[in-house]
Amino acid sequence: MRANLHVNLHRPARLAVVAAVVVAFCATLLTGGSADAAPRGKDGLTGYAFDARCAPTQEQMDAWLTSSPFWGVGVYIGGSTASCRTTETDPGQPHLDATWVSRQRSAGWRVLPIWVGPQAACSAYGDLIDPNPAGEYAAADARGRAEATAAVARARELGVASRTTLWYDLEGGFDVADEDCRRSALRFLSGWTEALHDLRYRSGVYSSISAGIHVLDNADNLSPGSYAMPDQVWFAWDNNRADVDVDPRWVRKDSWEGERVHQYQLHTAATYGGVPLTIDRNFLELDAGSQAPRTLLACGRTDLDLRSYPRLRTGRSGDAVKALQCLLRKHAGYRARLDGRYDAQVARAVTKFQRRHDLERTGRTDPATWTALFARGSKPLMKVGSSGDAALRLQRALRASGPRSVKVTGVVTDRTTRAVARYQRRLGLDATGVVTTDTWKALQTGAH
Incomplete structure (x- = not known):
């Protein structure tokens, strides 16, 4: 995936593109041709992904899972222009099979399957989209549908489920002002999308932001309905900014x-867990992105997110005590009213929790007790994009352990992982920013 980012249209060429697209729009009003709705996606994610073209080994994937910021991995699954060969006798993709895909999904990776077939007619590749305009570029449409059918067959061999997005890689570096080149590419991608929808998969297109993605958006803007649009786009824009903002x-x-997926850094060397790879870096927001929990309140309407978590003892009262009572109800069998008063029952529940979790048994609530209370629960692997109850527990435990800079949202962000790395560094753990079992264990024992 090496899209050329230096395509530019001067004003006369832009006007020619506009005129051509308007003509196409008028023709489409007569012929119709909108695609069926795409199958719905699920499991929204906002976070980091990498693509290395060829599937890494299982050992490489395992090392990167627990030490890198990435949740997503892009990998070529086929197509006439896809190749992982280093020599003529190299079979290519020696590690990619259904077992590899299944293992990555089970581990939590989001696999992004990429198909690389014929390229724009005015590009320099060997296999090209047919630019013949006959029948509204019927040959290009048919080829797009055929590529989609082949991609689905390969995806099914690999165990890639329906409703998954299959990505078509249309490399940049072609002349978007060339009408037949541009329109045949649009018709090809439209056929790709319609065929995928018919086969119950979702359509994605990868290209340069100033070439393929620009052409798609321009056509959708000036002649809506003329072409079936992909459900998701993956744009190459080497600006070193990890976001999904467009130009x-x-x-x-x-x-x-x-x-959207943004490929923001190309062909860079990276090492995580002592394992080096050459990758493209991406930031993604797919299926509406990672979603925060509907409410941050607990125990009915109790606010657990205080400006600070003070040391508490018998005789104290207020919102902090009420938050403590809520946590004790969840983790220490406290059954009394949440009245915000630190009485003997609260002290006994605190002592009970401290005894169960190897904390100093004082009956008083200190930073270690707050941290352990917030962190109690499962110990999932967490990175940027992780969300839900575990994200709330993590962010609250980090705040209780010391730094107040962690914002509690229920979605792990870069700000969260920086706080994780600081916490890990203080405790002598590998400061990866990735929340592993060791990090959870430290939080759940009140280490701070």
């Missing part, structure tokens, strides 16, 4: 909101 010179700000 309005090329793509409208509201196009594919919540359904």
Whole structure:
């Protein structure tokens, strides 16, 4: 995936593109042709992904799972232009099979399957989209459908489930002002999308923001309905910014909101867990992104997110005590009213919790007790994009352990992982920012 990012349209060429697309729109009003709705996606995610073209070994994937910021991995699954060969006798993709895909999904990876077939007619690749305009570029449409059918067959061999997005890699570096080249590419991608929808998969397109993605957005803007649009886009824009913001010179700000991947750094060497790979770095927001819990309140309407978590003892009262009572109800069998008063029952429940979790048994609530109370529960692997109850527990435990800079949202962000790395560093753990079992154990024992 090496999209050329230096395509530019001067004003006369832009006007020619606009005129051509308007003509296409008028023709489409006569012929119709909108695609069926795409199958719905699920499991929204906002976070980091990498693509290395060829599937890494299982050992490499395992090392990166627990030490890198990435949740997503892009991998070529086939197509005439896809190759992992280093020599003519190299079979290519020696590690990619259904077992590999299943293992990554079970571990928590989001696999992004990429198909690399014929390229734009005016590009320099060997296999090209047919630019013949006959029948509204019927040959290009048919080829797009055939590529989608082949991609689905391969995806099914690999155990890639329906409703998954299959990504078509249309490399940049082609002349978007060349009408037949541009329109045949659009018709090809439209056929790809319609065929995928018919086969119950979702459609994604990878290309340069200033080439393929710009052409798609321009067509959708000026002639809506002329072409079936992909459900998600993956745009190459080597600006070193890990976000999904687009350049309005090329793509409208509201196009594919919540359904974008940004390839922001190309062909870079990276090492995680002592394992080096050469990768492209991506930031993604797919299926509307990672979602925060509906409410941050607990025990009915109790607010657990205080400005500070003070030391408490018998005789104290207020919101902090009420938050403590709520946590004790969840983790220490406290059954009395949440009245905000630190009485003998609260002290006994605190002592009970401290005894169960190897904390100093004082009956008083200190930072270690707050941290352990918030962290109690399962110990899932967490990185940027992780969300839900575990994210709330993590963020609250980090706040209780010392730094107040952690914002409690229920979605792990870069800010959260920086706080995790600081916490790990203080305790002598590997400061990866990835929340592993060791980090959870430290939090659940009140280490701070």
